[in-house]
Amino acid sequence: MARSAVIKIGGHVLFDGVELNVGYVRELKDALVEAAGAYDWLAVVVGGGELARRYVEWGRELGLNDSALDMIGIRVAATNAALLWAYFHGVAPPSIPSSLQEAVAMLPAWRVVFLGGLQPAQSTTTVAALLAEAVRAEKLVIATDVDGVYSDDPRRNPAATRFEEVAASELEKMFSGGLVAGGYRLLDPLTLAVLRRSGIEAYVVAGRPPRNIVRALRGERIGTRILPK
């Protein structure tokens, strides 16, 4: 059985507003090359970021419903994945996987694959968890714009504390709630349920610097470790 890991990189980690952070992407590649050295397969799921949010906004003004808006946001995320694919593998990118089955199918030959979202009403974090489950990944690293999971919103509540380790079941209680296109939360209920049911250990780390991803894969104490229970 192939040893594998899955990494989710938030769109807002790759971009500063509507500008790609090119320097960041360079360092990210180095981190991914290092990470790929420790696994047979590595899957990287990227978000759409601010550009996706803009498209969603325009579509909403035109009266598109959430399904169509999500599909368009997914296309922006896949464009980001294509850019990373081209940069990592040094080729004009092939078709970006548009289903879990396609992602699995491409792993044995490419070893490192990049994808965006898959379906409306589904966050790219859920995609990452589903793919981690599909390939029995040893770890899922969620690289985002905060450095872990906090007891409360750290931007509003200075007393909020970061969990070093927390059970998925605990988080389920904290993060339940609504669902609006493009506005998913850090860890939605479905992601947590998937982690729990398949025993996948996840880390939430600050995506910058990208070495945090490597450190989490190595099991270092960084960000928040989410126990699948």
Add this chain to the structure above:
Amino acid sequence: MARSAVIKIGGHVLFDGVELNVGYVRELKDALVEAAGAYDWLAVVVGGGELARRYVEWGRELGLNDSALDMIGIRVAATNAALLWAYFHGVAPPSIPSSLQEAVAMLPAWRVVFLGGLQPAQSTTTVAALLAEAVRAEKLVIATDVDGVYSDDPRRNPAATRFEEVAASELEKMFSGGLVAGGYRLLDPLTLAVLRRSGIEAYVVAGRPPRNIVRALRGERIGTRILPK
């Protein structure tokens, strides 16, 4: 814009244990022909039923994880969809859609399409809601083995009452909870969130007799009407 409706038919409605209820399927076709007459497009999502549950059990004994188990259950549901496709259209069935995009792509030419599930950790009811949203369906009818949504489990609590009408937001509070392969509930949180965000009116009706589906599509008082709020 094409006028459309989506119907979810639970696997346990089509089957009695591991036996297809052939007489039921005959009546169902008549109902679907009638329903199809009132819409440009009709999408029918079918569940896997007891046979899917059996495959899941065997796979679990072999140590497959939930992702693989769900994928196998999805294949059984798609086999049921293929059987209905063949019976409804009188042809050897083409590929059954394996993504929302494929389902949408087939509707203009076929007008009536049948599919099973799409992804692990997703009920066929969620698939039906997502597809209803994707095509801006006027109605979603969920044909299942109870005749509506009850205030409590009617098999255990004789005082349980059936809702004639209930808001999705009310149901969200009632039906939150865990997620186990093959054991999804009548209406999971994601389904309800999708209905709410896109304003889709849904009906939960007893799948037997199949005319209940036609009656719900016509707006008759039957089963439980779920308001998208």
Add this chain to the structure above:
Amino acid sequence: MARSAVIKIGGHVLFDGVELNVGYVRELKDALVEAAGAYDWLAVVVGGGELARRYVEWGRELGLNDSALDMIGIRVAATNAALLWAYFHGVAPPSIPSSLQEAVAMLPAWRVVFLGGLQPAQSTTTVAALLAEAVRAEKLVIATDVDGVYSDDPRRNPAATRFEEVAASELEKMFSGGLVAGGYRLLDPLTLAVLRRSGIEAYVVAGRPPRNIVRALRGERIGTRILPK
């Protein structure tokens, strides 16, 4: 044989800088609905615009070569096509065609299809001409940010005059030259060669207001008419 027309809409017509012109898109839909009424099939090829240019810039900083850059620009154009597809047909968009064959395959069922680019080193105007040729379109309308073809760059040379009518062979002499990713000209040599060899009449019109497209399809005197000789 199906009667058809092809319309190319430049990305810079849809967008003001990096902002979609939502009001324009609304009017464009009305124009396309009207245009669709006169043909069996209508194909709309859209450009990537300023957002594609941005992605190309970021990719270039990362050292991607022109092939990869073009593929990423094509993805942005396809995202624009998906947005228009969703708005025009009122559905979550199916897969956007990624080859001429796929575009042709979708026309009989959808009647109106939207696509972006197809290959590196190929402008979306060339795509439009190739598709016009593939379906023997009666007309190709190129809706762009100038109101026709001029004898010289009208922004620099106030004495430049607009052609009411010009032969493709004349234009070939005027517009030959280099090829840089994302920086194709109004009418490249390949487009002109395709128009000539298949006898397709083309119009270059100002994309704003979108009724210009309808007027060109009707054969009114507008923009520049390019004769296939």
Add this chain to the structure above:
Amino acid sequence: MARSAVIKIGGHVLFDGVELNVGYVRELKDALVEAAGAYDWLAVVVGGGELARRYVEWGRELGLNDSALDMIGIRVAATNAALLWAYFHGVAPPSIPSSLQEAVAMLPAWRVVFLGGLQPAQSTTTVAALLAEAVRAEKLVIATDVDGVYSDDPRRNPAATRFEEVAASELEKMFSGGLVAGGYRLLDPLTLAVLRRSGIEAYVVAGRPPRNIVRALRGERIGTRILPK
């Protein structure tokens, strides 16, 4: 249920040696247009002819085995199908179906589809019978280079008589035997078994002139009628 018919046209009917008989193809189109008027769906399966035989010969000299040779012959037949598709529909042809499922999938939108072979060790006549069965075609017409089925080889035995009508079961006894790439017989055992099991009435007629096909579809006395028993 869509009313349909399937027509098999032998490669040797379309070609004179290695030269396409262009005049014949023109008349064939007229016949197919007329035939298409009487059905919802019409599927036309074409053979590879002498050019396929040549490729098979070259491949055999290179030591390819029969599977590879058949696949290459199938490609030639599909090229012939593409040419007819282009001529009939007036478009650059989309992908030619490479499975029964794809052929069925394209019929509702295109109404008239053209294909070549599908699998090694399978004649295009078998493909036609399988497709006739898949769509419950009312009739299968096999247009070939003889004017029906004879009691013996009419080129060698002048006493051979043509059957006006013959049961498939009778033919099964006559036509059993070996299997060599590219050298299938008029009616192989599998074709006959398919006709029998699904009750499809077939006609073997001389492919020239092509009006014979129309006459057979109309039930006129022409060629040999094969009863599915």
Add this chain to the structure above:
Amino acid sequence: MARSAVIKIGGHVLFDGVELNVGYVRELKDALVEAAGAYDWLAVVVGGGELARRYVEWGRELGLNDSALDMIGIRVAATNAALLWAYFHGVAPPSIPSSLQEAVAMLPAWRVVFLGGLQPAQSTTTVAALLAEAVRAEKLVIATDVDGVYSDDPRRNPAATRFEEVAASELEKMFSGGLVAGGYRLLDPLTLAVLRRSGIEAYVVAGRPPRNIVRALRGERIGTRILPK
């Protein structure tokens, strides 16, 4: 050129009636792991078994024709293949190949692939022979519910003797005959013709215990060896 072998495993070998024999599948995996060690590529074709037979029965009651019934049986066989794929590779299974070309395309990356049937009126044994031919497999092992080929039905005639070795041409004479959906025989004429024309050596062995497969691949005296002449 890749060294390869193909294994056909009858549905009735995997299942006891409608119950998967989980213990058997565990041992089968060990045997396949061992077999895979000796080849570059290994393809495993599985049958549908009793569950496929049930679906066929239900479909027949509904009036589906043999083509549709076979397609549904193929789906059950592919579900069995998906279960084995998941168990062997430890992943949620990608798309199961639905054509010879797809099976060949997946072999270089996956090395061991699992599939069910491909077309109506074709046994999974024929599929295995066609795939063996397509990849120039050194051996085809047919694991079934008898321990070889007998001179007569051993369940009825106690004097029936098992062949240690028999020519395909001899078997052709013994096994000709009719064709009914779901009721194919051990070795149909097409399978034998394919083996002969491409010189593939085949073994018919008892599928239980699964080590018989390994023994046949090693050339041990087991079951019946079918010589391609």
Add this chain to the structure above:
Amino acid sequence: MARSAVIKIGGHVLFDGVELNVGYVRELKDALVEAAGAYDWLAVVVGGGELARRYVEWGRELGLNDSALDMIGIRVAATNAALLWAYFHGVAPPSIPSSLQEAVAMLPAWRVVFLGGLQPAQSTTTVAALLAEAVRAEKLVIATDVDGVYSDDPRRNPAATRFEEVAASELEKMFSGGLVAGGYRLLDPLTLAVLRRSGIEAYVVAGRPPRNIVRALRGERIGTRILPK
């Protein structure tokens, strides 16, 4: 990053008129095996040759336009590619890539892929240049029926001299001009523009003997070396 090279082999190199030169193909395989030893990936683009030209002629008589004619010529080239695939890899060929993305997608698993053309109005030489660019090939070798690029047509002008080395920009001036289906020139403007923009070094060599290809890949002085400037 994978090291790669791309080879274009003209149809007229493989064929003598309408006859495949079998002896040549044998030697070509040896050369390709040797070439493949020096790279991770090798892509071979083949032309259609005289058979493609014949199909184009027949289609033209039927009134097909250039788009359809080119698509049919592409199919003949892909048939040639399938024959080489079967011969090189010793398998029945999988689907021949019909887009750059598909060609890129198949390289990691197959290492050596064969394809024909991709789009109307595009030479197979352009396809080879685009694919070389897509995979950042170190070299592109164009094996054709002349032994390099001459200052004038050597068949008409005995004073014509062969360039040992020439800049793409110089050739652009020499080779501009018209575009007719099936009649592309040795090096069209688009090919040259692609070579220049991506810095790909190309060689034009006589395709016979095939060792010329190996020699060009090794950097020996042979044919004409085209500098990407």
